[in-house]
Amino acid sequence: MTDQKSPLAGLRVIELGQLIAGPFCAQLLGDFGTEVIKIEAPDAPDPARGWGAAKKDGHSLFWPIIARNKKSLTLNLREPEGQALLKQLAATADVLVENFRPGTLERWGLGPDVLHALNPRLVIARISGYGQTGPESAKAGYASVGEAKGGLRYMIGEPDRLPARAGVSLGDTMTGTFAALGTMMALFARERTGRGQVVDAAIYESVMAFIESIIPEYALAGQIRERTGPILPRVAPSGVYPCADGMVIIGANQDTLFRRLASMIGADWADDPRFATHDGRGDNQHELDEKIAAWTGERTVDDVLSQCEANGVPCGPVNTAREMLEDAHIKAREAIIRVAHPMLGEVPMQGVFPKLSDTPGRVDHAGPALGADTARILTSIGVDASEQARLREKGII
Structure with missing residues (x-):
């Protein structure tokens, strides 16, 4: 050049x-x-x-x-x-x-x-x-x-x-x-x-x-961060969820975002003490993810994406190169x-x-x-x- x-x-x-x-x-x-x-x-x-x-x-x-x-x-x-x-x-x-x-x-x-x-x-x-x-x-x-x-x-x-x-x-x-x-x-x-x-x-x-804070987590709190698959421990909901024709990522771990997600789904989770706070969602992460997966699993990727977008809930597709080449935002x-x-x-x-x-x-x-x-x-x-x-x-x- x-x-x-x-x-x-x-x-x-x-x-x-x-x-x-x-x-x-x-x-x-x-x-x-x-x-x-x-x-x-x-x-x-x-x-x-x-x-x-x-x-x-x-x-x-x-x-x-x-x-x-x-x-x-x-x-x-x-x-x-x-x-x-x-x-x-x-x-x-x-x-x-x-x-x-x-x-x-x-x-x-x-x-x-x-x-x-x-x-x-x-x-x-x-x-x-x-x-x-x-x-x-x-x-x-x-x-x-x-x-x-x-x-x-x-x-x-x-x-x-x-x-x-x-x-x-x-x-x-x-x-x-x-x-x-x-x-x-x-x-x-x-x-x-x-x-x-x-x-x-x-x-x-x-x-x-x-690697963020894994060193002081062990040195000062005695905790070794372990493998957790598709989730981030005690940060929920934030992970991969199945759909009828694929999968999506949903990140709604902040209280305000979680209330939007719950309202969108039509669930009373925002008032449930198990899920109402960040710590509560962390304690009950597995149960919460199962509930969200049950909802997404009955819908297509496009349906979940459109509903999340309309309600201001961060959500995105899990792309391969095939989808990336056709993605309108990536093209723009x-x-x-x-x-x-x-x-x-x-x-x-x-x-x-x-x-x-x-x-x-x-x-x-x-x-x-x-x-x-x-x-x-x-x-x-x-x-x-x-x-x-x-x-x-x-x-x-």
């Missing part, structure tokens, strides 16, 4: 990450105008190029999203000549994002001390399972492991079963989001100090930031956009978020082919065509 109205236009980001956490961080930055140069080894490209639960004509449907707005440069960082080129490129950059195991950049002679000596203004976002310090920092860490260490996995699922997982890699995207937030803070600080710094984003700590807000792809035609994908009123982000193109921008990028840092041919012959690019 080169539009000067984009809030991050003019910033150059080098992405050394693979799979999700690092690339998602760079995707967020790229959505708002940074030039993102994604570096991959010519003989070992990012495995995400082949990822996805489903493919179309053999093409990944994940890659067009995670690599959107990025340029592709092939570079073998295991070789000294590749490392030297990375240093040249880093000298021109504002941000470097990496999610290797801690110590990898240092082994390649590309640690923060080296890069900051070349470019003191460089912000280096380092994403890992356990962080850059501490006794476990050198361990391999994937999102699933970080979600477990950070306390999230234990709470997901039914109480009588093993912990479940979400159908997406929450730990990775949480960490990528925090890394992007930290990067923006570091860039803001750079405006005052003139210096870049290291952003240390650990998967397990990113997960811990989302352009929360799903369509991006051209040379092999797939138009690819529907999530739009840019958050929405900025004056300097919005945008998606210019889907994920690029491997090495699509290698020649142009190297030429821009003074590597001529004959040298590029030699480097390609040696497997450096």
